[in-house]
Amino acid sequence: MNFKGRLVRWNEERGFGFIKSDSVDEDIFIHISALKNMNRRPVVGDLIYFELAADKNGRKKAVRASIEGVVANVSSPGRRQSFMGSKVFIYVLFAGLVVSGYVIQASSFHFGDLFSTRLNSEPVFQTQPAERNNVNFKCEGKQYCRQMTSCDEALFYLRHCPDVKIDGDGDGIPCESQHC
Structure with missing residues (x-):
């Protein structure tokens, strides 16, 4: 169920604050991680939409929250990182193919020389x-x-x-x- 309330306190250094809502008796804890993909950090007085959950001690906290009037980022950091990860993967894969091609080429050249010069010649040790x-x-x-x-x-x-x-x-x- 979605709730809304005003941000009444915010600790910028620690990334948390409290929301006052008419629907809930007590102030609700909110952590910056509940405001994923927001274009800006919250400020006191912002209207926050959120869902309620309980923390490990049973206290109420806001989850999956958004700030009214603030547009969420279109691309998530995870998606950007996946894209970067795929670029790195492609470069590593390419480098691996180049190295393995070189190793195969070098070893076939070495063994090719070994077999072609030794098969019909005298023993190595005289x-x-x-x-x-x-x-x-x-x-x-x-x-x-x-x-x-x-x-x-x-x-x-x-x-x-x-x-x-x-x-x-x-x-x-x-x-x-x-x-x-």
Whole structure:
């Protein structure tokens, strides 16, 4: 049900006031949020149209209010924000498409080169001749990659020494993640 009354007190800093109505016994609390979309803030003496509701303590308060003679804004702030949100969304979407297109382009170029140059060519790893730099190494009981100092030493141990644990995948390439 709609009521009307005069704004008798208004606290501008805190955004609330009180309405005196002939239809209601006591002054009715009104918060600025009840006057959404008004072109101006209320002033004492304004005629206010409102609906009544109870706050959490059971006191009467004005809701869905308007000021007589003041036209409400045509576009609501929520609508403007939605429009701005949609603009931002479009820019973000466009940027995402550009970045993903670049990533796909770059990765297909990289993998395309990899496959086209490697399929019909020799293996990437070419083993060194067995006797290269063997003069500097001796079987001294080393078993693990962390004990080796170079790829040449690891190759020597793999080919010439017993009980080494330096070729985990058995492909003939020792210490792949450290030295070779």
